[in-house]
Amino acid sequence: MSIQLTEGVNLHIIPTEKYKTVRIIIKFRTPLDKENITKRALLSSIIETNSEKYPTQTTLRSELSNLFGAGFGSSVTKKGTVHVLTLSLNVVNEKYLTMGDSILTQSLEFLKEIIFHPNVFEGHFDKDTFIREKENLVDYYDSIADDKQTYANLELQKLFFDEESQKIPSIGTMEDLAEITETSLYDYYKEMIQQDQVDMYVLGDVDENQIINQLKGFPFEPRKSKQQELFYVQADFEEVNTKIEYQEIKQAKFNLGYTTDIFYLQDNYYAGQLFNGLFGGFPHSKLFVNVREKESLAYYASSSLDTFRGMMIVQTGIDSKKMGQVKEIVTLQLKEMQTGNFTKEDIHQTKQMLKNQLLQSEDNSSAVIERTYSNQLAKNEIISIKKWMANIEAVTKEEIIEIANQVKLKATFFLSEEVK
Structure with missing residues (x-):
């Protein structure tokens, strides 16, 4: 089933008894824009690392352990003319636990904390977290040069596509990363939360009414739907x-x-x-x-x-x-x-x-x-x-x-x- 929680924010529940876990995925989608691709990649890493309530990686991982070893991660990707930032949480179905009847509720509260209460101080992301994740992204960019198969694939895309936003990989570029500050990234985070199209998925053997009632409590504001052609169509060309x-x-x-x-x-x-x-x-x-x-x-x-x-x-x-x-x-x-x-x-x-x-x-x-x-x-x-x-x-x-x-x-x- 699919319902609209508010304009531009949709919930999709996929009931199934096939898995012993419940998968919760939240996708933030926006039109592809060269100016924001790298910001979204860095933001994905920072969101995954800590929050206001869990200000260190240790405290965040400790909470995941309390959720019976829940798996949490984030990623970014392109789909045609849009860029998608994904948060994913996989938790054991509480029906298989003897004393875990609130695990799903706690898990959704964990996601609510991660999304709406990042580790922010006086209008910018926590500086130590920001510096560390920025350095990690630099290291990742450097590693691409050592992975020759990936490197060749990305270089081919630069030759293949006409639009600059299509040439750039979904994880952004070193040049754009250098321009991002902890303040400019926090400003963009607020823009993403307020303006991105949001799709929330819950897959598993769950009580649909419980899911709906709890996710209605996520304070997403209405946002206008951004109508655009999803597929990127290459212009005619003469030479290879x-x-x-x-x-x-x-x-x-x-x-x-x-x-x-x-x-x-x-x-x-x-x-x-x-x-x-x-x-x-x-x-x-x-x-x-x-x-x-x-x-x-x-x-x-x-x-x-x-x-x-x-x-x-x-x-x-x-x-x-x-x-x-x-x-x-x-x-x-x-x-x-x-x-x-x-x-x-x-x-x-x-x-x-x-x-x-x-x-x-x-x-x-x-x-x-x-x-x-x-x-x-x-x-x-x-x-x-x-x-x-x-x-x-x-x-x-x-x-x-x-x-x-x-x-x-x-x-x-x-x-x-x-x-x-």
């Missing part, structure tokens, strides 16, 4: 953007970014899933079999879709001297898809693997909520697993070929040691 960067690395990374018309739960979404699975999404795919296995040109080769931004990424780890060969054979595999050079058995196997993926995700309560949230953003309805599977099963070979012919190379990034 390419970049080569040299570093002292053992394994080169060659990534390719393609535009697609595949958007989440839209008419061609399911055919797009089949296309990606056949092209590079699974171990039986063309990229895996031909680039990695038959030709031994890559240590890994795969494709993935971003169906909120109309992007497909091909990632490969290769020998620095073989970039030309790899690009040629990847291009050939796409042409094979475009001409329909794949079998009924290939299609059947891919359909089964997609169905199995979905069924496996049902074992993860966080994944169930994330899929529900994405459904509601994209379609304002929940697509049942049965319907999703039926839509996958209905995809034809002709539809897959049509998708393949809409895919167009937009950018390539090659990270390599300098070949002498």
Whole structure:
């Protein structure tokens, strides 16, 4: 069930007896804006660390222990044209405890404290907390440079996207972080609490009336709905953007970014899933079999879709001297898809693997909520697993070929040691 607690703040209760825990997730959503991406990433870390009532990490973790080892965390992500900050709390269902009949109530009070009573002094975040979390974020940025696969992926996105806010990762940038102060971040926190669209999810075997009554006590003020197109659609382009960067690395990374018309739960979404699975999404795919296995040109080769931004990424780890060969054979595999050079058995196997993926995700309560949230953003309805599977099963070979012919190379990034 879904109800509006106040304008712009919605509660979604997903009753189920499948899990022995109750998952509570609160999502803050706002239009993507370069000026605020890094603030939200830092804010996510600070909110997770302490609050007014729990002013240190030790006291906060002690309270989680009192809640029978509840798991609490935060994260940030992009979905098309919006940025989402997520708070997640997972607690044991009190029905399985002999003396824990108020655990859910206490857990919701804990979240209320974290959200509405941060560790603030005279109009700014606690300085020690702010400095520590800012340093931690700097360390995380530094670590990205050491993770060459992630680094190459982010560099490809800079080449692929036209808008600055799309180029920037969901965790922000070192340059923007330097400009943030404990006062400016607190000012932004107040703006987020007052203006973001809020979706609250409770999944588990719970008393719905209890949940509704308690969450009505969260002092969210009404906020205007921010109507906008969710999906980011790339503008037409003439030339492929390419970049080569040299570093002292053992394994080169060659990534390719393609535009697609595949958007989440839209008419061609399911055919797009089949296309990606056949092209590079699974171990039986063309990229895996031909680039990695038959030709031994890559240590890994795969494709993935971003169906909120109309992007497909091909990632490969290769020998620095073989970039030309790899690009040629990847291009050939796409042409094979475009001409329909794949079998009924290939299609059947891919359909089964997609169905199995979905069924496996049902074992993860966080994944169930994330899929529900994405459904509601994209379609304002929940697509049942049965319907999703039926839509996958209905995809034809002709539809897959049509998708393949809409895919167009937009950018390539090659990270390599300098070949002498």
